[in-house]
Amino acid sequence: MKFAIRPYHPSDFCALYTVCLKTGDSGQDATALFRDPELLGHLYVGPYVVAEPELCFTLTADGAPCGYVLGTRDSARFHAWCEQVWFPVLRQRYPLPSPDDDSADARLIRNIHAGDPPEPALTAYPAHLHIDLLPVAQGQGWGRRMIETLLNRLRELGAPGVHLGVGKRNTGAIQFYERVGFHRVLDADAWIAYGMKLDPVQI
Numbered sequence: 001m002k003f004a005i006r007p008y009h010p011s012d013f014c015a016l017y018t019v020c021l022k023t024g025d026s027g028q029d030a031t032a033l034f035r036d037p038e039l040l041g042h043l044y045v046g047p048y049v050v051a052e053p054e055l056c057f058t059l060t061a062d063g064a065p066c067g068y069v070l071g072t073r074d075s076a077r078f079h080a081w082c083e084q085v086w087f088p089v090l091r092q093r094y095p096l097p098s099p100d101d102d103s104a105d106a107r108l109i110r111n112i113h114a115g116d117p118p119e120p121a122l123t124a125y126p127a128h129l130h131i132d133l134l135p136v137a138q139g140q141g142w143g144r145r146m147i148e149t150l151l152n153r154l155r156e157l158g159a160p161g162v163h164l165g166v167g168k169r170n171t172g173a174i175q176f177y178e179r180v181g182f183h184r185v186l187d188a189d190a191w192i193a194y195g196m197k198l199d200p201v202q203i
Ligand SMILES: CC(C)(COP(=O)(O)OP(=O)(O)OC[C@H]1O[C@@H](n2cnc3c(N)ncnc32)[C@H](O)[C@@H]1OP(=O)(O)O)[C@@H](O)C(=O)NCCC(=O)NCCS
Pocket: 023, 026, 027, 028, 131, 132, 133, 134, 137, 138, 139, 140, 141, 142, 143, 144, 145, 165, 166, 167, 170, 171, 172, 173, 175, 176, 177, 179, 180
């Protein structure tokens, strides 16, 4: 199988939603958890590839998408864009569930309604990212290469730092982020925020 990293292309859109679902249960396949298979992608793929496609990269296996790294240079600006463009239509499509609905779908729909305002403790790391690879691509150094590809682009754009969030159940991803140079910035009940300062590219 031949793997390659290339810039995101609009034809990747559906495949990247599928990658998100297939890795969405703390790194494992989340297909069985959701009635609506698009919800995870609406939160973690769609807004990035639409708002900042130049910060999205696709990993391909024999030409077919099998992973992504997606990011934003400025989480506050991204949040404002989501509030203006991305979430209003989704909030109409997915009304708030009743408070006693504890399904996985209901939890994500509440997240769509809540939005994702930037965390003040992370302002020194204004960019953020998401990375997911299908199992066929894992454990061969592609995750590290994908992260480096995005970090290089962020450095070129002058972003001073980048953060990401990971659930504490996802122990594999936690070890990965520490191996590739992220440090813990926030430790919440169920998740950890990792950060990395970025040196500007010298021209
Ligand atoms: C987490 C993920 C992005 C890592 O990518 P990867 O290609 O598998 O990782 P790499 O092969 O590039 O590994 C890079 C380093 O991290 C380490 N690492 C990666 N996964 C690890 C794991 N599960 N346990 C321990 N170490 C791990 C590797 O040993 C390697 O260390 P080294 O280069 O110092 O020898 C990928 O496995 C993945 O997408 N998993 C499922 C989705 C997911 O959990 N995404 C993160 C959501 S927050």
